[in-house]
Amino acid sequence: MCKECGCGELNHEENILPVGREILAENAHHAAHNKEHLQKIGVVMFNLVGSPGAGKTTLLEKTIPALSREFKIAVVEGDLETDRDKKRIDSLGVPCFQICTHGACHLDANMVHHALHELELDDSFDIVFIENVGNLVCPADFPLGEDFRIVVISTPEGDDKPEKYPTIFWGSDVVVVSKMDLIPYIDFQIDGCRKRSYEVNSKARFFTVSAKSDDGFEKWLEWVRWAAKTPR
Amino acid sequence: MCKECGCGELNHEENILPVGREILAENAHHAAHNKEHLQKIGVVMFNLVGSPGAGKTTLLEKTIPALSREFKIAVVEGDLETDRDKKRIDSLGVPCFQICTHGACHLDANMVHHALHELELDDSFDIVFIENVGNLVCPADFPLGEDFRIVVISTPEGDDKPEKYPTIFWGSDVVVVSKMDLIPYIDFQIDGCRKRSYEVNSKARFFTVSAKSDDGFEKWLEWVRWAAKTPR
Numbered sequence: 001m002c003k004e005c006g007c008g009e010l011n012h013e014e015n016i017l018p019v020g021r022e023i024l025a026e027n028a029h030h031a032a033h034n035k036e037h038l039q040k041i042g043v044v045m046f047n048l049v050g051s052p053g054a055g056k057t058t059l060l061e062k063t064i065p066a067l068s069r070e071f072k073i074a075v076v077e078g079d080l081e082t083d084r085d086k087k088r089i090d091s092l093g094v095p096c097f098q099i100c101t102h103g104a105c106h107l108d109a110n111m112v113h114h115a116l117h118e119l120e121l122d123d124s125f126d127i128v129f130i131e132n133v134g135n136l137v138c139p140a141d142f143p144l145g146e147d148f149r150i151v152v153i154s155t156p157e158g159d160d161k162p163e164k165y166p167t168i169f170w171g172s173d174v175v176v177v178s179k180m181d182l183i184p185y186i187d188f189q190i191d192g193c194r195k196r197s198y199e200v201n202s203k204a205r206f207f208t209v210s211a212k213s214d215d216g217f218e219k220w221l222e223w224v225r226w227a228a229k230t231p232r
Numbered sequence: 233m234c235k236e237c238g239c240g241e242l243n244h245e246e247n248i249l250p251v252g253r254e255i256l257a258e259n260a261h262h263a264a265h266n267k268e269h270l271q272k273i274g275v276v277m278f279n280l281v282g283s284p285g286a287g288k289t290t291l292l293e294k295t296i297p298a299l300s301r302e303f304k305i306a307v308v309e310g311d312l313e314t315d316r317d318k319k320r321i322d323s324l325g326v327p328c329f330q331i332c333t334h335g336a337c338h339l340d341a342n343m344v345h346h347a348l349h350e351l352e353l354d355d356s357f358d359i360v361f362i363e364n365v366g367n368l369v370c371p372a373d374f375p376l377g378e379d380f381r382i383v384v385i386s387t388p389e390g391d392d393k394p395e396k397y398p399t400i401f402w403g404s405d406v407v408v409v410s411k412m413d414l415i416p417y418i419d420f421q422i423d424g425c426r427k428r429s430y431e432v433n434s435k436a437r438f439f440t441v442s443a444k445s446d447d448g449f450e451k452w453l454e455w456v457r458w459a460a461k462t463p464r
Contacts, residue, residue, distance in 0.1 A: 025431075032430035109434075145434045171402070173435070198264035199257075202341075202377045203405070205464040222463040231454040232437040 027142050030109035034116065034145025041123040044228050045130065047144050049168055050152035052134030055178035057085045058211045059152060059220075060129055064092045066221050071126040071228055076115045078107040078133045085131060095119055106138040109145055127228050136161070140168040148227050154179040156186055159193035162200045169200045173227075176220060180210040259374050262341035266348065266377025273355040276460050277362065279376050281400055282384035284366030287410035289317045290443045291384055291452075292361055296324045298453050303358040303460055308347045310339040310365045317363060327351055338370040341377055359460050368393070372400040380459050386411040388418055391425035394432045401432045405459075408452060412442040 038045055048056045064073055075096040077086045086098040097115045099107060112130060121128065130146065132139045136153075143149075151172040153161045156179060162169045169175065175197050177190070194206050205223060209216040270277055280288045296305055307328040309317045318330040329347040331339060344362060353360065362378065364371045368385075375381075383404040385393045388411060394401045401407065407429045409422070426438050437455060441448035 028431040028434070031434040032427055035430045035434045036427075143434045145430075147435060149435065171435075195264055195268075198267045198377075199260040202260070202263040202267045202375045203379060203381065203403075205462070207464075219463065226458070226461065226463050229458065230437070231451065231458050232439075 024141065027109045030113050031143045031145040034109055034113055037113075037116065038121075038128070038145065038147075039232060041121060041125070043121055043123075043125050043128055044148075044230060045128045045144070045146040046224075046227070047130045047132060047139075047146035047149045048152060049132045049136070049139045049149060049172070050134065051136045051154075051157060054134070054136075054152045054154045054157065055211065056131050056134070056152050057088055059176065059178065059209070060131060061088060061092065062209075062211055062214075062217055063221065063224060064089075064094055064129075066217070067127070067224065067228075068092075068094065070225065072124055073127045073129065074119050074121060074125055076107075076112060076119070076128065076130045078111075078131055080104070080133060101133060105133060105135050106142050107132050107144060108142050112144045136165045136168055140171060143171075147230055147232075148173040150174045150176060152176045152178055155182050155188045159188045159190070160196065162193065162196040166200045169197060169204065172201065172204055174205045174207065174223065177206070177208045178211065180208045180215060181212045256373065259341045262345050263375045263377040266341055266345055269345075269348065270353075270360070270377065270379075271464060273353060273357070275353055275355075275357050275360055276380075276462060277360045277376070277378040278456075278459070279362045279364060279371075279378035279381045280384060281364045281368070281371045281381060281404070282366065283368045283386075283389060286366070286368075286384045286386045286389065287443065288363050288366070288384050289320055291408060291410065291441070292363060293320060293324065294441075294443055294446075294449055295453065295456060296321070296326055296361075298449070299359070299456065299460075300324075300326065302457070304356055305359045305361065306351050306353060306357055308339075308344060308351070308360065308362045310343075310363055312336070312365060333365060337365060337367050338374050339364050339376060340374050344376045368397045368400055372403060375403075379462055379464075380405040382406045382408060384408045384410055385425075387414050387420045391420045391422070392428065394425065394428040398432045401429060401436065404433065404436055406437045406439065406455065409438070409440045410443065412440045412447060413444045 050056050073094045075089045077098045083098045086096050089096040097118045099111050149172045151168055197206050207220045282288050305326045307321045309330045312333055315330045318328050321328040329350045331343050381404045383400055429438050439452045
């Protein structure tokens with residue numbers, strides 16, 4: 001495992017430049033600060049990562065209305081440009097802050113620190129969902145102070161993703177496979193995908209969902225409810 | 233100098249790396265198998281890691297009696313030699329299987345696979361605790377198919393452990409600091425330890441316990457109860 005970022009890539013640390021080390025150390029410092037702040041006010045943070053178009057915003061659109069009676073929820077949207085995703089979340093009636101990275105390939109803990117303050121989170125809130133920039137690689141190196149990281153992959157991306165992009169699976173708590181309704185039309189073996197996921201990270205839970213048919217959402221929601229009540 | 237073992241032999245790492253990769257791949261395969269088996273029978277597995285003498289067995293001695301009315305529990309004990317720890321667990325009246333590694337520095341997923349079969353775990357069980365070999369380094373590289381990894385550090389080891397041994401903290405879900413009753417007699421800053429833990433792994437929960445005074449156990453037990461009910 002890499003001694004610098006923990007990513008698991010053999011000898012990765014040898015490729016990290018000293019300037020990279022400084023950036024990771026500064027990010028770790030801000031992540032710790034976010035964590036302590038959120039713990040103090042009793043808010044649980046979820047960091048959603050995945051490729052562009054994997055279905056992260058759709059997952060939130062299905063999840064938030066189902067949970068909004070039980071939990072007070074806020075959202076941080078991360079995008080290179082535009083507030084298109086924020087507008088979709090706004091229509092759900094929960095507070096949402098948009099971070100535009102203007103080209104940066106991931107959110108970092110300092111951006112999220114700023115967003116949490118802008119949202120004026122206090123102890124009346126229970127959950128904050130972060131939707132990271134669409135990217136199956138770089139967000140792996142930048143913890144945000146979250147309690148749980150969820151990697152969303154869609155069936156059209158292929159069932160080999162855990163094996164081909166292991167760094168982001170290593171540190172994730174949950175794998176959500178979206179767009180299950182497309183399986184009849186593509187070459188995607190769910191059992192193979194699950195096996196590869198466990199081989200890369202045997203701790204991660206594995207859920208399958210279809211926003212079209214609603215299949216699988218109850219299991220996923222059951223997990224979110226459980227996770228939102230994590231003692232610490 | 234060899235980048236793997238530091239032996240000074242030119243290009244040595246090129247010869248040993250492929251072997252290392254094969255071992256890790258085989259372990260991953262067995263871990264995935266353990267995971268699927270335990271999921272099928274609804275058993276949640278916890279992997280306890282930590283230095284020799286960190287207090288792993290004591291933590292089990294306090295945890296198991298407190299939970300044994302709610303959960304059916306089994307234990308796998310990992311040690312280089314002797315069944316001393318198994319005898320302590322046997323006296324709690326729960327099934328326990330001893331793995332003696334005869335010198336090996338960590339448990340691997342295949343050893344645990346064998347132990348799970350010897351224990352004849354079935355769906356009447358809820359929890360299996362693995363107590364790994366006392367070692368704050370090597371078990372980090374060998375997932376066993378567990379749902380949660382817990383790293384136990386004791387106050388006399390010093391508050392700098394997360395920073396000095398980051399690999400084992402990176403993939404752990406929980407940090408338990410034991411022997412808190414010794415703080416008046418040693419130089420150990422709990423706030424500094426917590427901050428370092430979050431900087432290395434901001435997702436991990438952080439608990440402090442004292443087996444002497446029982447301080448902190450209720451919070452830890454609350455977490456175990458919650459974790460044992462993980463949906464997946």
